[in-house]
Amino acid sequence: QVRVVESGGGSVQTGGSLRLSCVAEGSFDNVVEMGWYRRPGGGQRELVYSLATTGSTNFGPFVQDRFRIGKISGDSTKTMVDLLMSNLKPEDTAVYYCNAHFRHSSGRVIRSWGQGTQVTVFE
Numbered sequence: 001q002v003r004v005v006e007s008g009g010g011s012v013q014t015g016g017s018l019r020l021s022c023v024a025e026g027s028f029d030n031v032v033e034m035g036w037y038r039r040p041g042g043g044q045r046e047l048v049y050s051l052a053t054t055g056s057t058n059f060g061p062f063v064q065d066r067f068r069i070g071k072i073s074g075d076s077t078k079t080m081v082d083l084l085m086s087n088l089k090p091e092d093t094a095v096y097y098c099n100a101h102f103r104h105s106s107g108r109v110i111r112s113w114g115q116g117t118q119v120t121v122f123e
């Protein structure tokens with residue numbers, strides 16, 4: 001597994017915006033997919049937005065054009081992706097996790113998770 005670190009969480013008023021950033025300690029040449037998931041308090045982890053290097057995306061139904069995933073970028077030592085969130089609602093309150101898929105030299109795809117960053121949206 002590779003080390004994955006999220007940043008950018010915080011508290012914001014309803015209707016506000018946040019940018020979450022993810023840095024994975026893996027080479028950009030080996031990345032397969034990166035994405036964001038979230039876990040509301042006491043709930044299940046759910047997909048927010050994912051982006052594969054093929055260009056394919058997947059996102060949760062609550063995204064509704066409010067969230068956007070940035071381009072995957074990086075170099076030989078790290079790979080990065082942002083999540084841009086706007087028009088935030090209280091129900092978006094959750095811990096947001098970055099997920100990174102890298103192809104190992106063996107050919108296997110290894111999936112790694114960050115520790116998460118808290119997003120709180122208040123009225």
